[in-house]
Amino acid sequence: MEKKGGHDPRPxxxxxxxxxxxxxxxxxxxxxxxxxxxxxxGEAAGRQELPAKGQVRPGIDESxxxxxxxxxxxxxxxxxxxxxAFVEVQKRRARAGLATEPLVLHMIFKGNPGTxxxxxxxxxxxxxxxxxxxxxxxxxxxxxxxLVGEYIGHTAQKTRDQLKRALGGILFIDEAYxxxxxxxxxxxxxxxxxxxxxxxxxxxxLVLILAGYQEEMERFIRSNPGLRSRFPIHISFPDYSIxxxxxxxxxxxxxxxxxxxxxxxxxxxxLLKAGIQREPVPSNARLVRNIIERSIRRQALRLLHQAxxxxxxxxxxxxxxxxxxxxxxxxxxxx
Amino acid sequence: MKECLILGKPNSxxxxxxxxxxxxxxxxxxxxIVEEPGGNRHRKSYDLAGARMTLxxxxxxxxxxxxxxxxxxxxxxxxxxVALTDTTGLCEGIHESATIRRSMVQTLRRxxxxxxxxxxxxxxxxxxxxxxxxxxxxxxQLARFATGRLGYAIIxxxxxxxxxxxxxxxxxxxxxxxxxxxxxxxxxQGFREVKAFVGRFF
Numbered sequence: 058m059e060k061k062g063g064h065d066p067r068p069x070x071x072x073x074x075x076x077x078x079x080x081x082x083x084x085x086x087x088x089x090x091x092x093x094x095x096x097x098x099g100e101a102a103g104r105q106e107l108p109a110k111g112q113v114r115p116g117i118d119e120s121x122x123x124x125x126x127x128x129x130x131x132x133x134x135x136x137x138x139x140x141x142a143f144v145e146v147q148k149r150r151a152r153a154g155l156a157t158e159p160l161v162l163h164m165i166f167k168g169n170p171g172t173x174x175x176x177x178x179x180x181x182x183x184x185x186x187x188x189x190x191x192x193x194x195x196x197x198x199x200x201x202x203x204l205v206g207e208y209i210g211h212t213a214q215k216t217r218d219q220l221k222r223a224l225g226g227i228l229f230i231d232e233a234y235x236x237x238x239x240x241x242x243x244x245x246x247x248x249x250x251x252x253x254x255x256x257x258x259x260x261x262x263l264v265l266i267l268a269g270y271q272e273e274m275e276r277f278i279r280s281n282p283g284l285r286s287r288f289p290i291h292i293s294f295p296d297y298s299i300x301x302x303x304x305x306x307x308x309x310x311x312x313x314x315x316x317x318x319x320x321x322x323x324x325x326x327x328l329l330k331a332g333i334q335r336e337p338v339p340s341n342a343r344l345v346r347n348i349i350e351r352s353i354r355r356q357a358l359r360l361l362h363q364a365x366x367x368x369x370x371x372x373x374x375x376x377x378x379x380x381x382x383x384x385x386x387x388x389x390x391x392x
Numbered sequence: 393m394k395e396c397l398i399l400g401k402p403n404s405x406x407x408x409x410x411x412x413x414x415x416x417x418x419x420x421x422x423x424x425i426v427e428e429p430g431g432n433r434h435r436k437s438y439d440l441a442g443a444r445m446t447l448x449x450x451x452x453x454x455x456x457x458x459x460x461x462x463x464x465x466x467x468x469x470x471x472x473x474v475a476l477t478d479t480t481g482l483c484e485g486i487h488e489s490a491t492i493r494r495s496m497v498q499t500l501r502r503x504x505x506x507x508x509x510x511x512x513x514x515x516x517x518x519x520x521x522x523x524x525x526x527x528x529x530x531x532x533q534l535a536r537f538a539t540g541r542l543g544y545a546i547i548x549x550x551x552x553x554x555x556x557x558x559x560x561x562x563x564x565x566x567x568x569x570x571x572x573x574x575x576x577x578x579x580x581q582g583f584r585e586v587k588a589f590v591g592r593f594f
Binding site: 071075078079080081082083084085086087088089090092093151152153154155156 | 482483484485486487488490493494496497499500501504528529530532533534536537539569570
């Protein structure tokens, strides 16, 4: 190391360090020291030159801001921030030669339909990829029928196929509690066993998310004592308030370049209140989306024969469009 | 194809490790890509006995180019492709020969692009003051450079020689936070652990 002392100015790039070694100005040990100095100066450049697993990709801020744009979901946002910090600090600890914790990220999402479970899972996949935790970060969405087979031995095979597709990303099992229905002889149990095994085997390159209604999920976890400890992260997705639903409506409309008139907004608020009361299980954001889509179609109908509609008209959704909609009918059958 | 670099002082047993490790994995013949410091690449076929005769030598700096061998390393029930690369030994201080310095530059350049590094130390000479193979500044800097960036293990070679036990203990106390694998490339001892380590990263 003492050899590097006499040479000024210091090398600015990794290439220059190598030239010094070749010219005999510095030995290999000194070069390694200079490598670190140079890459600390140009941290960003150094990162690109050393691509390794566990490297933070530049896209992470984008994915995080996408998450922040979602309405509500405070708990999820906080969790993601925690995870990010955790991963970062683990990396620094590794650099300092300290023991590191393995990252177990299997999760349970509990909440009614339309509370954002799938959306969050999809964004989470990208964030984990950008943090370097998952290799691909894609979301594989499956349900009971994709996992459970028809005869003995079929289930394990089907489940393994889905697991294979999901490796490097997130396996998202919607209405996961349905795997436990049907009692002891049901093949769902075989699917659970296969999943539990895969969770251990592929700790490093698979995140498993079980999603479903709050109560059913809780019953499901109680019925399989091993499950609770294997899923360290539980997130509840609460139902949206009317205000949050209205914000979601604004967001959907903005993305599609429409807007509500003030009266229409009030009408929508009434509709949502009525809808929430009437639905046996609130469908949250999905209810909003369905109402909006319906009103967009009705607006189109109104404007069809109005040849002189201005740009403003084409964007505006009025009270008229929302008046005829009944929140609980016509959602499956649009007309 | 992911690459695993074998690094260490001259005469720490890098080339013999490469050859015997390949033999341990079941190879009888080797396809080797030799990358010379000047940029020339050529392919050579060896049977293992011949390779040991030609490539391994007790004089330091016998290897002066990158010697890449592509191996299938068992991982669980399957196998993964690994390019195992033998390198020019890195010495303490500045070497007087320009040719060897050029070879060392090639090794250092490759080190920056690599995912996994096996750092060989001659266990029998760890504490021998004045010997070129003794553990020194280079080994410390290599460990510091690799920590946190790469899959990195320190391999204490020549465990079959007298004094290697004490050497191993000394390496362990110097690098308490690193993966350390005792091994004898000559006797093919410790290869199972090395294989498991490499398999983890591919």
